[in-house]
Amino acid sequence: MTWLLWLITIIALIASQLKDPKKTKKILYLSGKRLISILPLFLFAMIGYALIIGFTETSTIQKIMGHTFTMGHTLMATLIGSIALLPGFIAFPLCALLQKQGVAYGILAAFSISLMNVGIATFPIEVKYLGFKVSLIRNILGLLMASVCGLIMAFFMGELL
Amino acid sequence: MTKKIKQMSIYSFCITFAIFIVISHFANYAPGLKAGKAFWDSVKEMALILPCAFALIALCEVWVKRETIEYHLGHDAGIKKYFWAILMGGMTIGGMYLAFPVAYTLFKKGASLKVIFSFLGFAGFCRIPMTIFEITCLGWKFTLIRIVTGGTFIIAYSCIMGGILHKQGYQIKE
Numbered sequence: 001m002t003w004l005l006w007l008i009t010i011i012a013l014i015a016s017q018l019k020d021p022k023k024t025k026k027i028l029y030l031s032g033k034r035l036i037s038i039l040p041l042f043l044f045a046m047i048g049y050a051l052i053i054g055f056t057e058t059s060t061i062q063k064i065m066g067h068t069f070t071m072g073h074t075l076m077a078t079l080i081g082s083i084a085l086l087p088g089f090i091a092f093p094l095c096a097l098l099q100k101q102g103v104a105y106g107i108l109a110a111f112s113i114s115l116m117n118v119g120i121a122t123f124p125i126e127v128k129y130l131g132f133k134v135s136l137i138r139n140i141l142g143l144l145m146a147s148v149c150g151l152i153m154a155f156f157m158g159e160l161l
Numbered sequence: 162m163t164k165k166i167k168q169m170s171i172y173s174f175c176i177t178f179a180i181f182i183v184i185s186h187f188a189n190y191a192p193g194l195k196a197g198k199a200f201w202d203s204v205k206e207m208a209l210i211l212p213c214a215f216a217l218i219a220l221c222e223v224w225v226k227r228e229t230i231e232y233h234l235g236h237d238a239g240i241k242k243y244f245w246a247i248l249m250g251g252m253t254i255g256g257m258y259l260a261f262p263v264a265y266t267l268f269k270k271g272a273s274l275k276v277i278f279s280f281l282g283f284a285g286f287c288r289i290p291m292t293i294f295e296i297t298c299l300g301w302k303f304t305l306i307r308i309v310t311g312g313t314f315i316i317a318y319s320c321i322m323g324g325i326l327h328k329q330g331y332q333i334k335e
Contacts (some may be wrong), residue, residue: 001163001328002209002210002213005209005213005214005254006209006213007215008213008217008285009212009213009216010216012216012220013216013220016220016223016224023223023224025224026219026221026223027216027219027220027223028216030215030219030222030223031212031215031216031218031219032215034215034218034219035211035215037214037259040168040171040172041171041258042176042207042211042258043171043175044171044174045258046200046203046204046207047174047175047178047200049199049200049203050178050196050197050199050200050203051178051196053195053196053199054192054193054194054195054196054197055192055196067303073258088276092291092294092295092297092298092299093297093298095299096298096299099299105303106298108303109303109306109307112307113286113307115327116285116286116291117282117286118283119257122166122256122257122258125256125257125258125261126261128261128334129261129264129265129333129334130261130264130333131331131334132332134322134326134331137322138278138281138322141318142285143316145311145314145315148267148310148314149307149310149314151204152306152310153303153306153307153310156302156306157302157303157306158231
């Protein structure tokens, strides 16, 4: 799929160059500048992700997150999700595995939501663009959303005791 | 923390990590090996996506007229603008790192803050390839409930936050 992305990008850049070379130069300058400015934060996130992958086992996660749905387990899952750094392609098979091992859907909902939205690793980049206060509020709301959605998920899946 | 100190500390962190990986390689330390491989795989993947993504964002920023964005995503655009936010959020590639530059571009071109926050929420929430994967892993019932409940929540808080921050003259930074 990435080759398609490159194809689209190159075609677009060529078209832009033909239509207005000055604008295209500005485009290349802007994208280069941004790439470089985001590089340290990006490396930081990748390293954090790699360390988590290296040092955790599935069984640890499952033990912490528990089986039956309780608010305690949900909150725990939400917190772990916010610290964890897994791309979706790894996170969802992990959730499927956990679900087969008996972890409640509600807990998994909270986990996956906080995983994708809230993040210790994405926080520096968020602060760079949105400012500290707004990023903080956004992330706290994300945690709240993860817990509440977990609750609602459990209700609809019939897991609420 | 000044910018220089922040940059220095991040780079020293990276170097420490690199040394750790190299030592793990020679000492056959399992977590280190796993971490090294995970790091390399993800960097490889992102290195291919990032330049294109930034180029495309800059292309849109330079070529798309402010009026177009204002018309579809601005303050007076009506309910439709949230559908755009959801669509754009779904089409985000490469993770949240890329959603933020897009948000900045949208802001510069006059999109309403409510739309921008909704977009950011959806970018982390229902990216199309991820969602398809989710359906395969956890079932469509799970995915549907998650998206409907989360989506409502996202639009609700985006509206509130967007409205309040707009009155305060909030700006998204470079």
